[in-house]
Amino acid sequence: xxxxxxxxxxxxxxxxxxxxxxxxxxxxxxxxxxxxxxxxxxxxxxxxxxxxxxxxxxxxxxxxxxxxxxxxxxxxxxxxxxxxxxxxxxxxxxxxxxxxxxxxxxxxxxxxxxxxxxxxxxxxxxxxxxxxxxxxxxxxxxxxxxxxxxxxxxxxxxxxxxxxxxxxxxxxxxxxxxxxxxxxxxxxxxxxxxx
Amino acid sequence: xxxxxxxxxxxxxxxxxxxxxxxxxxxxxxxxxxxxxxxxxxxxxxxxxxxxxxxxxxxxxxxxxxxxxxxxxxxxxxxxxxxxxxxxxxxxxxxxxxxxxxxxxxxxxxxxxxxxxxxxxxxxxxxxxxxxxxxxxxxxxxxxxxxxxxxxxxxxxxxxxxxxxxxxxxxxxxxxxxxxxxxxxxxxxxxxxxxxxxxxxxxxxxxxxxxxxxxxxxxxxxxxxxxxxxxxxxxxxxxxxxxxxxxxxxxxxxxxxxxxxxxxxxxxxxxxxxxxxxxxxxxxxxxxxxxxxxxxxxxxxxxxxxxxxxxxxxxxxxxxxxxxxxxxxxxxxxxxxxxxxxxxxxxxxxxxxxxxxxxxxxxxxxxxxxxxxxxxxxxxxxxxxxxxxxxxxxx
Numbered sequence: 001x002x003x004x005x006x007x008x009x010x011x012x013x014x015x016x017x018x019x020x021x022x023x024x025x026x027x028x029x030x031x032x033x034x035x036x037x038x039x040x041x042x043x044x045x046x047x048x049x050x051x052x053x054x055x056x057x058x059x060x061x062x063x064x065x066x067x068x069x070x071x072x073x074x075x076x077x078x079x080x081x082x083x084x085x086x087x088x089x090x091x092x093x094x095x096x097x098x099x100x101x102x103x104x105x106x107x108x109x110x111x112x113x114x115x116x117x118x119x120x121x122x123x124x125x126x127x128x129x130x131x132x133x134x135x136x137x138x139x140x141x142x143x144x145x146x147x148x149x150x151x152x153x154x155x156x157x158x159x160x161x162x163x164x165x166x167x168x169x170x171x172x173x174x175x176x177x178x179x180x181x182x183x184x185x186x187x188x189x190x191x192x193x194x195x
Numbered sequence: 196x197x198x199x200x201x202x203x204x205x206x207x208x209x210x211x212x213x214x215x216x217x218x219x220x221x222x223x224x225x226x227x228x229x230x231x232x233x234x235x236x237x238x239x240x241x242x243x244x245x246x247x248x249x250x251x252x253x254x255x256x257x258x259x260x261x262x263x264x265x266x267x268x269x270x271x272x273x274x275x276x277x278x279x280x281x282x283x284x285x286x287x288x289x290x291x292x293x294x295x296x297x298x299x300x301x302x303x304x305x306x307x308x309x310x311x312x313x314x315x316x317x318x319x320x321x322x323x324x325x326x327x328x329x330x331x332x333x334x335x336x337x338x339x340x341x342x343x344x345x346x347x348x349x350x351x352x353x354x355x356x357x358x359x360x361x362x363x364x365x366x367x368x369x370x371x372x373x374x375x376x377x378x379x380x381x382x383x384x385x386x387x388x389x390x391x392x393x394x395x396x397x398x399x400x401x402x403x404x405x406x407x408x409x410x411x412x413x414x415x416x417x418x419x420x421x422x423x424x425x426x427x428x429x430x431x432x433x434x435x436x437x438x439x440x441x442x443x444x445x446x447x448x449x450x451x452x453x454x455x456x457x458x459x460x461x462x463x464x465x466x467x468x469x470x471x472x473x474x475x476x477x478x479x480x481x482x483x484x485x486x487x488x489x490x491x492x493x494x495x496x497x498x499x500x501x502x503x504x505x506x507x508x509x510x511x512x513x514x515x516x517x518x519x520x521x522x523x524x525x526x527x528x529x530x531x532x533x534x535x536x537x538x539x540x541x542x543x544x545x546x547x548x549x550x551x552x553x554x555x556x557x558x559x560x561x562x563x564x565x566x567x568x569x570x571x572x573x574x575x576x577x578x579x580x581x582x583x584x585x586x587x588x589x590x
Contacts, residue, residue, distance in 0.1 A: 034519075056575060056580055058542075058577055059499050
């Protein structure tokens with residue numbers, strides 16, 4: 001069975017709204033090429049609504065499909081409505097994503113929210129700070145964490161190793177995600193561990 | 196639609212003559228090779244023939260061949276079995292940084308059992324640093340394991356130089372020859388190794404069967420305790436049809452090898468030369484000369500391997516990638532990282548491995564299909580737009 005749903009494949013093969021907006025009202029960037037996925041979202045706002053959303057994405061099939069779906073869901077929505085779009089909605093609209101892709105590739109909502117925040121910040125005169133090259137993603141309370149090495153769900157996060165593959169785990173000091181104890185680079189955020 | 200299979204490093208198709216050789220053992224010759232009646236005799240003869248065929252392919256003796264369930268099992272068996280058998284002499288193992296997971300994780304398991312493991316670095320071509328390897332060997336080193344060739348970047352390792360050192364120091368030397376046995380000449384005596392792993396599905400044999408050759412006189416502890424199959428070194432009723440298939444594939448490979456290499460090498464050279472020229476911003480990975488005949492591997496800048504792989508699949512072309520996204524563990528290839536390739540570039544890893552049936556026409560087709568696919572993905576890539584801005588649209 002193919003790993004991706006028909007909807008994912010459709011958005012991957014025919015991504016909607018790809019590109020950049022010249023003179024955008026807000027820009028949001030998430031991810032890191034170390035993890036394999038990186039997204040930059042551009043928005044144009046008119047009367048408190050998203051008049052246009054475009055993006056550029058570096059990543060796997062899932063990352064491209066997620067970006068495309070987020071742009072489709074967001075266009076025409078009010079800013080408040082767009083802030084409600086989350087990873088679970090996106091995955092559902094895409095008829096599901098493989099579980100190992102949920103953490104790494106389902107970042108489109110964050111990139112969109114950052115672009116909106118960037119717009120709001122600019123409007124209120126705050127310095128724009130929403131473009132950071134390294135960004136960890138939030139750990140949803142209801143969402144379980146998967147081992148970055150074997151992809152099995154970490155059933156007991158208090159254990160210092162993954163029960164499935166026995167990799168000794170610790171938390172990345174930057175993003176807090178599990179990583180190998182002897183690892184030199186966090187698989188999630190790309191932070192280099194010294195020593 | 197055109198169909199071009201360029202993923203022979205993952206697995207090769209089954210040769211028709213191999214399937215034919217296997218069929219009787221899926222029918223009338225169903226006996227258990229350990230049985231003493233006629234049914235057992237038939238199955239046993241099949242295995243005996245296969246053992247001769249495999250031994251001949253690698254220049255070993257029949258009693259030195261142990262059939263296993265895969266290349267992975269052979270590697271597990273070698274690392275764990277040799278280390279366990281020699282632990283009274285020491286508990287230090289040396290492997291290279293680019294070994295297959297079956298070697299790497301076996302070594303890791305031994306580490307948990309109180310052994311120490313040293314990983315020897317490789318150069319930018321994926322060639323093991325022999326001087327570093329020599330330095331890594333200590334008084335308590337009991338085992339060195341370095342692969343014959345790397346399946347991801349195609350580099351062939353200097354085993355003869357290494358075996359000179361291991362012989363001098365009296366350390367057992369295992370090689371994972373899964374990528375080479377049946378593909379390029381492998382002679383256990385010339386290589387100077389003590390144990391060697393191979394797998395059937397890498398040279399047109401069936402999946403689910405491999406072999407470990409262990410030089411006579413070298414002790415190894417079984418992984419699978421059971422009956423006296425395989426001289427008591429691997430219990431369990433033999434997978435007779437698969438073993439027979441492996442034997443037949445070995446026999447054909449020994450005869451056809453020179454022809455196959457002569458056909459594949461120019462096709463590979465075309466890919467290695469023309470793909471970077473046609474696509475631009477492509478780095479060839481692995482050694483430029485000392486590489487497997489059908490093996491072309493690259494890193495394509497600014498884009499990610501899985502999306503390339505999927506779009507190529509839409510064009511009927513099968514390839515592999517070592518990008519983080521294609522691995523289930525979402526981890527970039529440890530081989531590329533060990534070669535000093537950045538994580539970012541490693542994401543664009545693309546691996547094209549030719550098989551005996553590929554033609555010049557296949558290469559034409561791939562070379563035509565690649566540029567528009569790469570262009571589509573680059574147009575979508577924030578890294579590419581950044582690059583263009585920084586270089587003002589220059590090359």
